[in-house]
Structure formats: structure tokens, C-alpha cells
Amino acid sequence: MDSIVAWCARHSTFDSQLRDLRRVAPEGDRSRTLAALQALQAALSLHMGQEEALLWPAYAPLAETLPPNGSVRVLQADHDRLRALLASVSEAAEPRSAADWVAQQEALSLLAGVLEHHDGRELRWLAPTLDAHVPSAQRRRWLRRIEEEETALELPEPPSPRTTDHEPLPTSSPLQRLRVAVARDSGWQQALDELRAPLHRKGVRLHQRCATQLASAAATEDLAARRDALAHAADTLRLLALVVDLPHRAEAGSSRAESKAPMKKCE
Numbered sequence: 001m002d003s004i005v006a007w008c009a010r011h012s013t014f015d016s017q018l019r020d021l022r023r024v025a026p027e028g029d030r031s032r033t034l035a036a037l038q039a040l041q042a043a044l045s046l047h048m049g050q051e052e053a054l055l056w057p058a059y060a061p062l063a064e065t066l067p068p069n070g071s072v073r074v075l076q077a078d079h080d081r082l083r084a085l086l087a088s089v090s091e092a093a094e095p096r097s098a099a100d101w102v103a104q105q106e107a108l109s110l111l112a113g114v115l116e117h118h119d120g121r122e123l124r125w126l127a128p129t130l131d132a133h134v135p136s137a138q139r140r141r142w143l144r145r146i147e148e149e150e151t152a153l154e155l156p157e158p159p160s161p162r163t164t165d166h167e168p169l170p171t172s173s174p175l176q177r178l179r180v181a182v183a184r185d186s187g188w189q190q191a192l193d194e195l196r197a198p199l200h201r202k203g204v205r206l207h208q209r210c211a212t213q214l215a216s217a218a219a220t221e222d223l224a225a226r227r228d229a230l231a232h233a234a235d236t237l238r239l240l241a242l243v244v245d246l247p248h249r250a251e252a253g254s255s256r257a258e259s260k261a262p263m264k265k266c267e
Contacts, residue, residue: 002139004055004127005264007146011119016043018115020158022108023227026185028101030094032159039095039155041086046153048079051122054142055130058079062129069124078118085111098180099173105183105234112235161223161236178210179237182230188214198244206240 001007015195017040060072068074085107092104130139166186171177174195181188192214197207210233217229 001143002136004130004139004143005123008119008123008127010047011122011149013116014040014047014115016044017158018108018112018233019228022112022231023161023224024159025104025108026183026227026230027162027164028095028184032162033093034090035156036158037086037089039158041090042153042155044082044086046149050080050146050149051126052076052079053091054145055126058134058138059126059130062133066129069121070129074116075121075126078114078121081114082111082118085114089261095183098169098176101169101180101183102176105179106229106238109235109238112231113182161227163223175237175241179234179241182214182234182237185227185230188230188233189218198240200243203240203243206236206243210236212241 019038021033021036021040024032027033056072056075063071088107089104089111092100092107093100095104164185166184168187169180169181174191178188178191178195181191192211195207197204213229213233213236217226217233220226220229
């Protein structure tokens with residue numbers, strides 16, 4: 001094989017490993033969450049290091065004529081963000097409070113989003129550019145080395161998901177209650193019934209999307225499939241939380257602007 005585009009099919013492995021991780025995380029078991037994270041962290045760290053050491057030095061001059069989203073600077077920023085998010089997931093592997101559970105789901109959701117956008121950038125810019133401009137012999141040398149390193153990497157088998165039985169946690173709002181319930185795979189149907197849709201068109205759409213995703217979770221008896229549906233609902237709830245927070249941010253921004261405005265002199 002001498003195609004970098006074909007090699008990028010490896011990205012599906014990271015998607016699968018992240019899916020395994022998100023299936024186990026609702027248990028709140030630190031050792032099992034870290035076991036699932038270990039496979040993703042090892043494989044993704046190797047992959048990013050290979051790109052940085054082998055591909056980017058050749059790609060950088062070729063990318064100078066490409067749009068900014070195809071630049072090495074943006075790709076490196078993605079790698080930095082992915083490493084930081086992997087560390088965040090590791091730190092949040094044993095959530096105790098409602099805020100801990102939301103932080104864990106936030107990190108997992110962001111990790112999935114950054115991975116998706118980064119894969120898209122590489123498939124649109126990096127891989128086809130290298131296939132088009134780097135000699136086939138050089139690409140084969142890269143891919144032989146990459147294959148040897150991947151073969152030498154021993155990855156643990158991910159743990160299978162288990163059912164959960166969590167005690168309720170105090171929460172600060174109906175939205176946080178639902179986010180925690182989804183994160184823990186416990187009590188989310190009741191929490192959804194208690195959450196009213198925001199009076200905002202985008203918020204209503206996100207509320208409806210979440211309800212549909214949770215209906216899919218409720219309709220399956222397969223635990224892995226249910227956890228997959230809950231992961232999608234968690235992603236939607238992260239966006240819904242941003243929409244709900246918009247008026248508060250706007251109000252805070254307006255207050256700061258008013259406080260900085262020069263005072264008028266009294267006549």
C-alpha cells in the first residue's frame with residue numbers, strides 16, 4: 001500500500017475505541033474506565049506521533065497554498081487539544097458529584113467532536129495532498145515503518161459494558177439532572193420528563209433531538225446499543241446547555257460593557 005488516503009481508514013479504529021470507552025464510562029468505575037481509555041490513548045498517541053514525525057515535515061511546504069484549515073498549525077492545534085482531552089478524561093475517571101459527571105461527559109463529547117473534525121481535515125487536505133505530490137516510493141517507506149510500529153503496539157481488550165445502579169445525586173437544575181442521568185445511565189427517562197424545552201428555536205430542536213435519542217435508548221434491550229444512544233444524547237445535551245446559557249452570557253457581557261463605559265460629567 002502506498003496511499004495515505006487509504007491509511008487514514010485507521011481513524012475508524014479510534015472511533016471504535018472511543019465508543020467502547022463511552023459504553024463503560026457510565027459505570028463510574030475508575031479502573032474499568034481507565035482500561036477502556038488505555039487502548040484509545042495508546043493507539044491515538046502513536047498515530048499522532050507518526051504524523052508529526054513522518055508526514056508533516058513533507059506536508060508543511062505543500063500546505064502553504066492550501067486554506068488555513070489545511071495548515072500544519074491547525075492540525076497541530078487539533079493534536080494538542082486531543083492530548084489535553086485524553087488527560088481530562090483520565091482525570092475524570094472516577095466521578096463523584098453531579099459536576100464531576102457532567103465534566104466527564106463534557107470531555108468525552110468534546111473528544112468525539114475534535115476527532116471528527118480532525119479526521120475530516122486530514123482526509124480533505126493532508127492525505128490527498130501527500131498522495132498527489134510525494135513519490136510513491138517515499139510513501140511506501142513511511143507506511144512500512146508505520147505498520148511495523150502499529151504491529152508492535154499491544155492494546156488491551158476493552159471491558160464489556162455492565163448495567164449500573166446509582167444512587168441519586170443532588171443537582172442544581174433540571175438540565176443538569178438530565179445530563180447527570182444520561183451520563184450515569186440511570187433515571188434519564190424521568191429526568192427528561194421534568195425538563196421543559198427552552199423558549200428558543202434552536203433549544204426546542206435540540207430538546208426534540210435529545211428526546212428522540214433517548215427514545216432509541218429506551219427501545220433497545222442491547223446494553224451496548226443503549227449506551228451508544230446515550231452518548232449521542234449526551235452530545236446533544238452539551239449543545240443544549242450552551243444554548244440555555246446564551247442569555248446569561250449576553251447579560252453578563254452587557255453588564256461588563258456598561259461598567260466599562262465612561263461616566264458622563266454632571267453639568
